[in-house]
Amino acid sequence: xxxxxxxxxxxxxxxxxxxxxxxxxxxxxxxxxxxxxxxxxxxxxxxxxxxxxxxxxxxxxxxxxxxxxxxxxxxxxxxxxxxxxxxxxxxxxxxxxxxxxxxxxxxxxxxxxxxxxxxxxxxxxxxxxxxxxxxxxxxxxxxxxxxxxxxxxxxxxxxxxxxxxxxxxxxxxxxxxxxxxxxxxxxxxxxxxxxxxxxxxxxxxxxxxxxxxxxxxxxxxxxxxxxxxxxxxxxxxxxxxxxxxxxxxxxxxxxxxxxxxxxxxxxxxxxxxxxxxxxxxxxxxxxxxxxxxxxxxxxxxxxxxxxxxxxxxxxxxxxxxxxxxxxxxxxxxxxxxx
Amino acid sequence: xxxxxxxxxxxxxxxxxxxxxxxxxxxxxxxxxxxxxxxxxxxxxxxxxxxxxxxxxxxxxxxxxxxxxxxxxxxxxxxxxxxxxxxxxxxxxxxxxxxxxxxxxxxxxxxxxxxxxxxxxxxxxxxxxxxxxxxxxxxxxxxxxxxxxxxxxxxxxxxxxxxxxxxxxxxxxxxxxxxxxxxxxxxxxxxxxxxxxxxxxxxxxxxxxxxxxxxxxxxxxxxxxxxxxxxxxxxxxxxxxxxxxxxxxxxxxxxxxxxxxxxxxxxxxxxxxxxxxxxxxxxxxxxxxxxxxxxxxxxxxxxxxxxxxxxxxxxxxxxxxxxxxxxxxxxxxxxxxx
DNA sequence: CAGCACTCTCGAACCGGTTCGACCTCCAAG
DNA sequence: CTTGGAGGTCGAACCGGTTCGAGAGTGCTG
Numbered sequence: 003x004x005x006x007x008x009x010x011x012x013x014x015x016x017x018x019x020x021x022x023x024x025x026x027x028x029x030x031x032x033x034x035x036x037x038x039x040x041x042x043x044x045x046x047x048x049x050x051x052x053x054x055x056x057x058x059x060x061x062x063x064x065x066x067x068x069x070x071x072x073x074x075x076x077x078x079x080x081x082x083x084x085x086x087x088x089x090x091x092x093x094x095x096x097x098x099x100x101x102x103x104x105x106x107x108x109x110x111x112x113x114x115x116x117x118x119x120x121x122x123x124x125x126x127x128x129x130x131x132x133x134x135x136x137x138x139x140x141x142x143x144x145x146x147x148x149x150x151x152x153x154x155x156x157x158x159x160x161x162x163x164x165x166x167x168x169x170x171x172x173x174x175x176x177x178x179x180x181x182x183x184x185x186x187x188x189x190x191x192x193x194x195x196x197x198x199x200x201x202x203x204x205x206x207x208x209x210x211x212x213x214x215x216x217x218x219x220x221x222x223x224x225x226x227x228x229x230x231x232x233x234x235x236x237x238x239x240x241x242x243x244x245x246x247x248x249x250x251x252x253x254x255x256x257x258x259x260x261x262x263x264x265x266x267x268x269x270x271x272x273x274x275x276x277x278x279x280x281x282x283x284x285x286x287x288x289x290x291x292x293x294x295x296x297x298x299x300x301x302x303x304x305x306x307x308x309x310x311x312x313x314x315x316x317x318x319x320x321x322x323x324x325x326x327x328x329x330x331x332x333x334x335x336x337x338x339x340x
Numbered sequence: 341x342x343x344x345x346x347x348x349x350x351x352x353x354x355x356x357x358x359x360x361x362x363x364x365x366x367x368x369x370x371x372x373x374x375x376x377x378x379x380x381x382x383x384x385x386x387x388x389x390x391x392x393x394x395x396x397x398x399x400x401x402x403x404x405x406x407x408x409x410x411x412x413x414x415x416x417x418x419x420x421x422x423x424x425x426x427x428x429x430x431x432x433x434x435x436x437x438x439x440x441x442x443x444x445x446x447x448x449x450x451x452x453x454x455x456x457x458x459x460x461x462x463x464x465x466x467x468x469x470x471x472x473x474x475x476x477x478x479x480x481x482x483x484x485x486x487x488x489x490x491x492x493x494x495x496x497x498x499x500x501x502x503x504x505x506x507x508x509x510x511x512x513x514x515x516x517x518x519x520x521x522x523x524x525x526x527x528x529x530x531x532x533x534x535x536x537x538x539x540x541x542x543x544x545x546x547x548x549x550x551x552x553x554x555x556x557x558x559x560x561x562x563x564x565x566x567x568x569x570x571x572x573x574x575x576x577x578x579x580x581x582x583x584x585x586x587x588x589x590x591x592x593x594x595x596x597x598x599x600x601x602x603x604x605x606x607x608x609x610x611x612x613x614x615x616x617x618x619x620x621x622x623x624x625x626x627x628x629x630x631x632x633x634x635x636x637x638x639x640x641x642x643x644x645x646x647x648x649x650x651x652x653x654x655x656x657x658x659x660x661x662x663x664x665x666x667x668x669x670x671x672x673x674x675x676x677x678x
Numbered sequence: 679c680a681g682c683a684c685t686c687t688c689g690a691a692c693c694g695g696t697t698c699g700a701c702c703t704c705c706a707a708g
Numbered sequence: 709c710t711t712g713g714a715g716g717t718c719g720a721a722c723c724g725g726t727t728c729g730a731g732a733g734t735g736c737t738g
Contacts, residue, residue, distance in 0.1 A: 679738105680737105680738090681736100681737085681738085682735105682736085682737080682738100683734105683735095683736085683737100684733105684734085684735090684736100685732105685733085685734080685735105686731105686732085686733085686734100687730105687731085687732080687733100688729105688730090688731080688732095689728105689729095689730090689731100690727100690728090690729090690730105691726105691727090691728085691729105692725105692726085692727085692728100693724105693725090693726085693727105694723105695722105695723090696721105696722085696723085697720100697721090697722085697723105698719105698720090698721080698722100699718105699719095699720090699721105700717100700718085700719090700720105701716105701717085701718080701719105702715105702716085702717085702718100703714105703715085703716085703717105704713105704714090704715085704716105705712100705713095705714090705715105706711105706712090706713090706714105707710105707711085707712085707713100708709105708710085708711080708712100
């Protein structure tokens, strides 16, 4: 059942059916009614491929998805969900593209074969080939996070530097003097993963500013690594009384490590960091943390992308979010309090 | 840069270029070489829309995605990741479709507009309109879970009945006599959500078989609800010594509730259920549970779907998984042990 | 009544591929 | 020397839409 079939049954030409449906040219009320009736009877819907071929737009956005090798964090799920819904609300579909092992190939599929009108890039690095490449071919995309040269692009991101700094200040204000930082896996840090880098930067800077004794650690994205990491922390400096983490997946493990070491949260050890609210609430005591607004980030990214698609040539826009710290129960007075 | 351009530069016709690239007809070595060289030089890739229009296949699979209203569970993320990768491994893309508020509309987009060759349906209900509809129009799809009439379709799922039964037997063997079941949200149960229904069924049956005193609860998908649910359990029957849960998102809240009530896990309260390993490991003590093999489920679903697409008319196949219970640390002897 | 603008409709071209049938050439078998 | 088949190439049609230019009909003005 194609447009020709509809035209036949409605007794008009194919172009008239097209105009009746799109409204791009005036069509008599009588004709429009007949066409719509036939369309409804047959349940006709125009083929997406044909339409995409004809007018050069696929009405599909691409989401470049982190590989499954890295464990996913909960934040990503909320993010994806909100992107799907925001896209749907604007009559666009979302195509997932793994940026995994063979990332070139999937890039080729998305861009080379023109499957999508634009893309959203997750897992940004400070120096990011993909960003450079897309920028150089002028392909419309929005990054989730900032590269080292954020002024030149479209992006939505979190100010991890400021968030981690806020966490450190919070701990320092409470009287903690010896603090640790539990980062994302080392491989991510080394390859310039944005949040890991900027978070570390914020931690180092704020700790120095407050004159704290600070140690930094990398930790794989799972509970067992979190537990091991905590053991290293207490082994390296048993006098440590607080930590800041970016690592959602390790959180449960960190808590377990503390429990095993006999440290009570928040009584004799404080924990804080940057974590989606949903996960901060699963640990006991609930985590005092800067809540990652994943869903908002997804909506903003789609907004930006649609804006870029609708007005090509506009100068880049961006959103830098700095959510406040939600005080829950995982931080308490440190040794020098009072 | 379309196929005509390539043909021009290689000095052959468009059809020859097509055959040189697809290999569907013999082409002289000489010609093939020239075509490939031009293609490489220009970085030409055939347009996905045009190809889809011409041969009727989009090389795209649809994933009907649960709405964001329900909180996502961690299991879903692993699942999606593995589906994306399995699809990519077979040169297919994955299109996400929200099955949310306006599920008819997104269905229309996917099927009516022929954006995908086949689909994977999550969040199956025992009586599922979507399944009935797709079956009646003979659209190729694979369900994640079984409807009430599983013999007639293609699906991959978990045997929630058996898994929950195994949990109950495990608790009964340990000497627990008064147990509770923490299910997914009531709205899901009421609307016939498969895992909630079958899980409940397994629980009720096994508890009866073992002569246990059993209570069942519904619980929303978040930590606060888990905590509240646990309070209800202990309020309704303070002698309860164990629970079985399907609710990943509530797990942290359940543990918190237990801690607040002064019940030590596993010393004076046992917890078990059906949960993805990654989440079971985040709580302390780690959860003894049937590990939901989300990634495997995703791979299997893609395998089934591809098989169905490649051999239309084959009789339905399915996979019913019954993962074993992983003994971790959250269950211990009950009151009647020894 | 001619001229004109406006509304409505149609046919044809186009988007960028795939595929079918036909044709030509060359070589081996009869 | 004919015949036949295989290898290689081309043109044309097709997939299912959109869009442009033009023509038919109508009503209004000069």
